[in-house]
Amino acid sequence: xxxxxxxxxxxxxxxxxxxxxxxxxxxxxxxxxxxxxxxxxxxxxxxxxxxxxxxxxxxxxxxxxxxxxxxxxxxxxxxxxxxxxxxxxxxxxxxxxxxxxxxxxxxxxxxxxxxxxxxxxxxxxxxxxxxxxxxxxxxxxxxxxxxxxxxxxxxxxxxxxxxxxxxxxxxxxxxxxxxxxxxxxxxxxxxxxxxxxxxxxxxxxxxxxxxxxxxxxxxxxxxxxxxxxxxxxxxxxxxxxxxxxxxxxxxxxxxxxxxxxxxxxxxxxxxxxxxxxxxxxxxxxxxxxxxxxxxxxxxxxxxxxxxxxxxxxxxxxxxxxxxxxxxxxxxxxxxxxxxxxxxxxxxxxxxxxxxxxxxxxxxxxxxxxxxxxxxxxxxxxxxxxxxxxxxxxxxxxxxxxxxxxxxxxxxxxxxxxxxxxxxxx
Numbered sequence: 001x002x003x004x005x006x007x008x009x010x011x012x013x014x015x016x017x018x019x020x021x022x023x024x025x026x027x028x029x030x031x032x033x034x035x036x037x038x039x040x041x042x043x044x045x046x047x048x049x050x051x052x053x054x055x056x057x058x059x060x061x062x063x064x065x066x067x068x069x070x071x072x073x074x075x076x077x078x079x080x081x082x083x084x085x086x087x088x089x090x091x092x093x094x095x096x097x098x099x100x101x102x103x104x105x106x107x108x109x110x111x112x113x114x115x116x117x118x119x120x121x122x123x124x125x126x127x128x129x130x131x132x133x134x135x136x137x138x139x140x141x142x143x144x145x146x147x148x149x150x151x152x153x154x155x156x157x158x159x160x161x162x163x164x165x166x167x168x169x170x171x172x173x174x175x176x177x178x179x180x181x182x183x184x185x186x187x188x189x190x191x192x193x194x195x196x197x198x199x200x201x202x203x204x205x206x207x208x209x210x211x212x213x214x215x216x217x218x219x220x221x222x223x224x225x226x227x228x229x230x231x232x233x234x235x236x237x238x239x240x241x242x243x244x245x246x247x248x249x250x251x252x253x254x255x256x257x258x259x260x261x262x263x264x265x266x267x268x269x270x271x272x273x274x275x276x277x278x279x280x281x282x283x284x285x286x287x288x289x290x291x292x293x294x295x296x297x298x299x300x301x302x303x304x305x306x307x308x309x310x311x312x313x314x315x316x317x318x319x320x321x322x323x324x325x326x327x328x329x330x331x332x333x334x335x336x337x338x339x340x341x342x343x344x345x346x347x348x349x350x351x352x353x354x355x356x357x358x359x360x361x362x363x364x365x366x367x368x369x370x371x372x373x374x375x376x377x378x379x380x381x382x383x384x385x386x387x388x389x390x391x392x393x394x395x396x397x398x399x400x401x402x403x404x405x406x407x408x409x410x411x412x413x414x415x416x417x418x419x420x421x422x423x424x425x
Contacts, residue, residue: 349371
């Protein structure tokens, strides 16, 4: 009976994801918002149970595939040529957003500095899963799409790594300069080192076999294995996973090791796994949403979301101008509002917020409520309007330039666009 109940719960979540995505594609609505509402409905329908997952399972099962999928799908040549702009937004932009949100929470909402900093880290990362689908449907300028997805990948990594460090310090119970330096050094350097080791071993194994199923299995074992081993050893599993994915992406494109058929299967499998992980995270926003706590924090949520949107717009203009002066590529002024509006909050923030319940903090329930509220508001306001904003800013291609069904033509057209905009061959 226990097995039957678990099977039904897993079957239910797959059924919800399928139905929601079919419906949202038909009616052109943000799937993330619909999945959240489906999660809310599951708490009302007792005959429709969902699996109960602990925060630790959320972190270890959902974060690795989301991050690994993003690294594998990143256009590595475009990223290298656009690295200054992407890393500028990801590093300076994320740190500025964390500082601004933390200060707002401490001064206006009465959070302690530690709690404010933790919530700032949770809300800082952007999640373009929903908007990338819109970009592909309406045909957005590829360089703009690259900056949005690249920024999200690295600000996810930075925020999650900082979150892990702060969580370790809170668990330790004592905050000293020595403990902070030790935990940070082990997390960053250990994550990078393990990422290098796993990625090079994986590439060697890719070169040894031509069996596409074995290569897919190797990538699966590497993505989850490097995260689990890193976390067990006290290193950052996020940094290790991102490092592993980027190096595998680069080495397979530069030196081979994976055939065309294997690469297509690998690409499709990780796209599906990343899609499933993000969808499950959105469903559990709704399933774990405490409506009474959410309504009691309605005004703080509105004030915080408004502050985040204003701060992000200022950050985009400031960091964008700074990167241009430091020798980066010029970013058209009409892109700035688009880059700001495309910064939705999503699955990563939810996964991190759910982990707060395991920490001994006075305002842990408020942190979760504010995070869920901001993510929900972001998906309603930005998710429903992103298509209109992109079109009004002139960032969409003319219809028919890259038909969505003509996937074999897209890589050639993308390379032509990169060359025309100054990308290296």
